[in-house]
Amino acid sequence: MKKVFRTLALLALTCSIGATAQASTPEEDLKAFQDFYKKRFPNVETSDYVNGAYSIDPVGRENWEAIEEFPPYEPFIDDGMTMWETPFANGKTYKDCFPDGPAMKGKFPHWDKEKGMVVTLELALNQCREANGEKPLKYKKGPINNIVSYIASESRGQLTNVEIPKDDPRALQAYEDGKKFYYTRRGQLNFACAHCHLQNAGMILRTEVLSPALGHTTHFPVYRSKWGTVGTLHRRFTGCNKQVRAKPFKAHGEEYRNLEYFLTYMSNGLPLNGPGARK
Amino acid sequence: MIGTRKKLIGLVGAISVIAGQFAISPIVSAEGMSAVEKGKKIAFNRKTGNCLACHNIPGGQAPGNIAPALIAMKSRFASKEELHQQIWDATIKNPESAMPPFGKHGIISEQQLNDVVEFVWTL
Amino acid sequence: MHKKLILLLTLLAAIVCGGTTTTLLADEASAAKVQKLIDAADAARKEAASVGGEWRDTGKMIKKAKKLLKKGDYTAAAKLANDAAKQGHLGYEQAMSQKDLKMPSYLHY
Structure with missing residues (x-):
């Protein structure tokens, strides 16, 4: 009888080893992801991916460089600075929540062990507001884009460095959930994020060059001519999901937060250069 | 005689053109x-x-x-x-x-x- | 003569009234049927949503079907409800068929 148990235990152990051996680690994912682009665009410097589609589209790049001479997101940065410095009704300011100052985008998104969730910059800003008796800002449109533009501009040059703490398995699970989201087909049109921005990056969809996912997170928020304003990464997620005819998820809800966690991790090592300007 | 022949060829030609059109688009809807x-x-x-x-x-x-x-x-x-x-x-x-x-x-x-x-x- | 006329009129009235009741009954019956289709569509939509597989327009289609039902356009309402239910089922299937993540073959580990 004991023997049977031992064999069973051994079998179970072999199975679990087999399962873990199959799944790749975040480090392996990162390497495979970045290698894919190196192979596809051998002439593009890895650091240039922070420029999105313009890293691989020379014609678009010329127009974009002309736009960047008079950055359309500048007024948003200025308004954001005012927001940062204006005290809440209780006399405190954002600085009381973030004592290291506005140059802090490189710290987001991060795993918060206490809360047991991924915390994004926008979420942290709203938590700060609520802790000080202020109404949270709407996540997609409006003033949130001003303060995020200011913080992004102050954080330029910081390196993307998302950590997945090894001492909390829930952090790895959040990363895995984000990864699963990225590779899952969705909506009536049946596209995963990866179909456009990995598998077909650099190809032309009608007249648009599909941007590489590597570097996607570095330049947000972006002023998009199509929007006529600055918008956050989660607004863009929403738009992408709608385009594939899937019902979008809540901005800064669990799905998109984990997606941001995975996607930002994939750009680890790239400098932050937001806000950006896009078509 | 030659005139009749030409007419005949013309007729055959016309028929084949029509037939040809049908061959390309065999299903013609009500809206034409x-x-x-x-x-x-x-x-x-x-x-x-x-x-x-x-x-x-x-x-x-x-x-x-x-x-x-x-x-x-x-x-x-x-x-x-x-x-x-x-x-x-x-x-x-x-x-x-x-x-x-x-x-x-x-x-x-x-x-x-x-x-x-x-x-x-x-x- | 008089009796005959009364009989005839009664008969006529019976036919007319009877007819009206049947159409009314039929109306109620189709409304109930369409309502069932709409409920089924909403259940399918929710099932898809429960696995993160809801499509963009399914909810809008159900809303529109409800409006059409109110207007009495049963045929159009039923069609929309059926299409929405189909979307719900497809969205659920789509998510379930990808329950286990399969990394793309073009990524090399």
Whole structure:
């Protein structure tokens, strides 16, 4: 009888080893992801991916460089600075929540062990507001884009460095959930994020060059001519999901937060250069 | 005699032209548009087939290049049925295909799909 | 003569009234049927949503079907409800068929 148990235990152990051996680690994912682009665009410097589609589209790049001479997101940065410095009704300011100052985008998104969730910059800003008796800002449109533009501009040059703490398995699970989201087909049109921005990056969809996912997170928020304003990464997620005819998820809800966690991790090592300007 | 002959040739010619038109577009709808013509409209329309988003098609403006150009279809598909299946759900043949399953997911109707097949088969 | 006329009128009235009641009953019956279809569509939509597989327009289609039902356009309402239910089922299937993540073959580990 004991023997049977031992064999069973051994079998179970072999199975679990087999399962873990199959799944790749975040480090392996990162390497495979970045290698894919190196192979596809051998002439593009890895650091240039922070420029999105313009890293691989020379014609678009010329127009974009002309736009960047008079950055359309500048007024948003200025308004954001005012927001940062204006005290809440209780006399405190954002600085009381973030004592290291506005140059802090490189710290987001991060795993918060206490809360047991991924915390994004926008979420942290709203938590700060609520802790000080202020109404949270709407996540997609409006003033949130001003303060995020200011913080992004102050954080330029910081390196993307998302950590997945090894001492909390829930952090790895959040990363895995984000990864699963990225590779899952969705909506009536049946596209995963990866179909456009990995598998077909650099190809032309009608007249648009599909941007590489590597570097996607570095330049947000972006002023998009199509929007006529600055918008956050989660607004863009929403738009992408709608385009594939899937019902979008809540901005800064669990799905998109984990997606941001995975996607930002994939750009680890790239400098932050937001806000950006896009078509 | 020669005059009659010319007339006769003319008549035969006219008949064959008409017959030829029928041969190209055997199904003519009540609105007077053939299945091929309707299929072309659906294929080019951004809100229905939007094939041009990814495929180059002779006669189409501003095509994408994500997928192969739609040419020499008869050499690439053994039958209309096979082509129909490809547009119905391309992941049957290639699980990693990025092409939307136009039939399976009801992106276009059965009838529209049949018309598109008729059109693409002529390319 | 008089009796005959009364009989005839009664008969006529019976037919007319009877007819009206049947159409009314038929109306109620189709409304109830369409309502069932709409409920089924909403259940399918929710099932898809429960696995993160809801499509963009399914909810809108159900809303529109409800409006059409109110207007008494049963045929159009039923069609929309059926299409929405189909979307719900497809969205659920789509998510379930990808329950286990399969990394793309073009990524090399």
